[in-house]
Amino acid sequence: MKKKKKKEKIALSQEELLIFEQIKEKIDNKGNKKEISNYILGKMGKSESLDLAILDILGKTPDKNNIDIIKSYILTNPSKKTLKAAKKALYQLKLKGIKIVEPIKIKTPTPLLKIPAIEPSFAMLDSIDPTGSQPLLLGIQVPKYGTRLTYAVNNFQTGIEKFMSDFISRKNIKNIVDNLKKEEDYNFFDADPFHTAFLIKEGIEKRKERGMLIQSEMKDLITIIDKIKPFREKPIIYDIFNEKELKDSDSIRALNRNIIDFFLENPLSIGILLSEDIIRKYYQQTIEIEESIL
Structure with a gap:
């Protein structure tokens, strides 16, 4: 008869054991979920042993909040061992009837010389x-x-x-x-x-x-x-037109006929139009300003 493989015991230091007991107490008391999530995630990512112990208790406690904690932890790029433990914890919660709204497909990462960017x-x-x-x-x-x-x-x-x-x-x-x-x-x-x-x-x-x-x-x-590099900090319109001119107090004059024609004729810019009626309104005002004798 094949012997059942013994579960590997997680060794924690005295300090880690104290943190783990505090986390267990917070999970059992079922207090403010946001505070619990922030507290637990704040303690994770520093020790693999502690992470494994926390993931184990999260997987055994049927609570939807635990799914959000595990998913947030996965996004921190954990080690291969803790990633496997996170997958197991999600599966355990699923077996306990906790619905996973956004299942994450976890694959064992292939060793790379350089981690590809998001x-x-x-x-x-x-x-x-x-x-x-x-x-x-x-x-x-x-x-x-x-x-x-x-x-x-x-x-x-x-x-x-x-x-x-x-x-x-x-x-x-x-x-x-x-x-x-x-x-x-x-x-x-x-x-x-x-x-x-x-x-x-x-x-x-x-x-x-x-x-x-x-x-x-x-x-x-x-x-x-937030991890995308380089990230755009300004709307794309400032790649086409001068930001200072468009923010100038005399904004109607800045929207001259050339700019209006560009918006109406260039199909790639349709996505940033407010509405044709508004554009035509400014177009007419621009003509009146340019043709005014004042």
Whole structure:
């Protein structure tokens, strides 16, 4: 008869044991979930033994909050051993009936001489509608996990309205894009990935300013976006027009006929139009200013 393999005992120092007992107490007391998450994540990443012990207790305690803690820990690029333990903990929670809203496909990392950077692989935009809303797609290549595909509708005044984000296989990305075009009647065009990432981050921040719920998927995506280098800090319009002129107090004069014509005629810039009615309004005012005898 084959002997059952004994579970390897995790050796902790006195200091680590004290921290672990405090974490167990916080998990058992079920206090403020945000405070518990921040406390636990603040103690992780410093000792592999302590991380393994924490992941073990998280996997044994059926609580949805534990899934968010484990997923946030995975994004910190842990060691091969703790990554395996995190995968096991997620599986244990799933067996206990805890629904994993955003499953993470964890693969054993291949040894590399240089860790590849997190970088956006593609982006697509549709034009802004009269209400100021714009559909967008962003694909970000994340080492060890694949492509993180984000679909959102962002309003330039109120922020993110619709939001879905998950790790998708390359084979399924085309199907998702084609379905969105068909079902939502979108006319997507290729866009600057860094600008699109900027729009998503700005949209989530506007949503937060309005006191709206920030989903865990949004927080995870911001963590990934913040690691993109180089990251765009200004809207793409400043690559085309002088920032000082557009911010000048005499802004109507800055929007001269050449700029208006560029917006209306260049199909690649349609995605950053507010609305044609507003543009034409300024266009008419610009003509009146230029033709005025004053």
